[in-house]
Amino acid sequence: MKIPPVKGTRDFYPLDMARRNWIIDGWKRVSLRNGFEEYDGPIFEYLKMFQLKSGDEIAEQLFSLTDRGGRELALRPEITPTMARMMNQQINSLPKPIKWFSVPRLFRAERPQRGRLREFFQWNVDIIGVDDVLADAEIIFTTIDYLSSVGLTPRDIRVKISNRKLLASALTNIGIPEKQLYSLYALLDKYNRIPPDVFEKTLAEQVPDSAPAKKIVDFMNTTTLSEVPEIVGKDPEVDTAMQELASLKDLLEQMGVWQFCDFYPSIVRGLAYYTGVVFEVHAVGGELRAVGGGGRYDNLLQDFGGPSIAATGMGMGDCVLGILLEERNLIPEDLSTQQLDYFIASADKKYFPKVIEITAKLRRTGKAANFAYKPTGLSKQLKQASVQGAKKCIIIGSEIESGKLVVKDMATGEQKTTELDNLLK
Template sequence: MSDAKNIQSVKGTRDFYPDDMRLRNWIADTWREVSLRNGFEEYDAPIFEYLDLFTIKSGDEIAAQLFSFTDRGGRSLAIRPEITPSLARMVNARINALPRPIKWFSVPRLCRAENPQRGRLREFFQWNVDVIGSDDVLADAECIYTAVDFLRQVGLTPDDVVVRIGSRPLVVHKLRQLGVAEAAMDQALVALDRRPKISAEAFAEQCAKAGLSDEQVGAICEFLDVPETDSLQQVAAVEGMDGDRNAILQLRTHLEAMGVWPYCRFDWHIVRGLAYYTGIVYEVFDAAGSLRAVAGGGRYDNLVEVLGGPKIGATGFGMGDVVLAILLKDKDKLPHTAGRLDYFVIDDRECPLSLVLQVVSEIRKRGGQADFSYKRQNTGKQLKEANRRGAAAAVIVRGAGKPIGIKNLANGNQTDQPLEDFLSLLDKTR
């Protein structure tokens, strides 16, 4: 019996075969295209950082999801579960040299020690878009606009997705009015964030752990459950938060001017579970509500300061590739990403292999995607291989000094011409 082990991939991770890789690249390329179009610059950071970077202000939820380890020097490190703390660290390191506002984006690979399920894996890619150095709600509006700009580009409409916008200060203010202690505030917010995702019994248990009484839970739920049509009137009735109220109203005005408000609505249930959020927060969901959040973000004005820098305005969002791909598949919006070659070079078996290799090389030097068969087989079999590889055309090489055939594999039309004329045409179209 063989001693070889059939080692599988780790649960919650993915192998990217060529078809999968083409989809992954299409998503990432579209993220980059939209980011650059909206004036953001790309950055990246190490895939592992000091453990403290993720535990200082992210809260218990992220801390519980860390893949952490101790290096040979005894230092506590963690594989990044998110990139926002790394972004804040990088900005803090060059705080006086970077022109503001800082508009950056990244497409990092992230890892979280979660229980894998539909829409949630332990390893995933996430589009992060952030504006740092501005307290203006216009920065929040631009981040939301950029997210919607992507959703529109991939063919999703307001009938498909919705951006639910909440206000963390509004909910915190209401909790304070209800007598919730400051020490219990973060835990209470985490419970409220999880409310739509867990059972009523589990929600009641989490509220009890946060120290909320039944009366407090009933009052805050009544406040959050107000219909959207009454949401702005509800904000107007809350005393002592004029600045946050104005930010909410201005945000809607900006999003209407940008033409993306049809994708948006206010929803005070949205508070976000991460402890570093300080202002407007939002999440993107499929309109039917059958999936996890496609994206989420908000304002985090204290994170740079927590890491030793100045207090500086910051806002941004993250969009993961896992739920996004499920949504695009459900809505039949995935692109056709089959492998494709410009040319597949074949021979008529009388042609020396050296000439085939020369033609392939000349096409590639001119920027064309070209390949050939390793097998010396008849023309018909080579044409079948060309079709299987998704080639647009076959280049039939017959021998030195003889014209080549260019066969369009979509319609079957074929023309003959000297090799030099074909290569000259490629030179002109480079």
């Protein structure tokens, strides 16, 4: 009986796994050097937790399940609600500021397409308790620190930065009622992903008057920050948003990464919970979705029953990133699935028990070692050593009677005789 895998999921054969580990290890290394601590939560939570704040697009894509007690659960589509829940549970004992990272496996019941799978990994970094654009800058720096560490340059990727406060002010000044803002964010977030006529038609449904609708389109088309006050009108909220963005630029310059960044007023982010600086990382050229994105979400912990506390963070999935790194030839070609220090061969079948004994001893001293299950001819064993990428091959022959063996360097071909005891030290 042959059963296929489920569409939108991935099988990680050893080489795929090496690639996945390479990406995830990079995320972890950069998180740690930027001072973040790792955490994780369960794969499933109560369904209602994700319906609370995730935004319509994510809530529609939940994989839900019911347990034997009739509880409605869901596979996590993002980790931020879990993080908020966990922090709220221990908010008084956790030293502030909190800098946490995670690489959760996430699930979205959407139609699989290029760069979008139903099961994927997402790097998350978050800073809680810093009510200062410096934390937003550090989140953006950490994001760029990873992307540049794998070889992406300002010519490959752009970090497009805006402030949710700008958009909120723009829409409010135009006369959009507050309760309509969230559904409009969801539409505006799709601005660059849907055809212009579809966008304008959908916008007309939400904003029937043509004057405010035109202002919204003008705002979405701006790529110069200084033009924004002209379009949206001047007010204290707009001033604050503009000042935050100016400080953010200064900080990113001090950090030496501004050359990766642009202001981009039309950046929205689909999630309902953002409150301040927002950003997305896009590949230059091509049709890829955002590589990652994030922003400030100062109300989220409170929304989940905790205190009012400042928060900012970023998420980056492995699917779009993987495609981008492949396109730019940035995935190392020599990723290996095995790193054998030794392959242990026998010059004669009768030494096979010695092969087993010495392999076991080497492993217990911490060396990676392998051997052939069938004591075949030596040249066949040497070939197997080479296929498995062993650094050295130990050949056990008559010398073993006096506690010696031959060690062959697989790169140089050089052979020398060594004492077994020295090898095991």
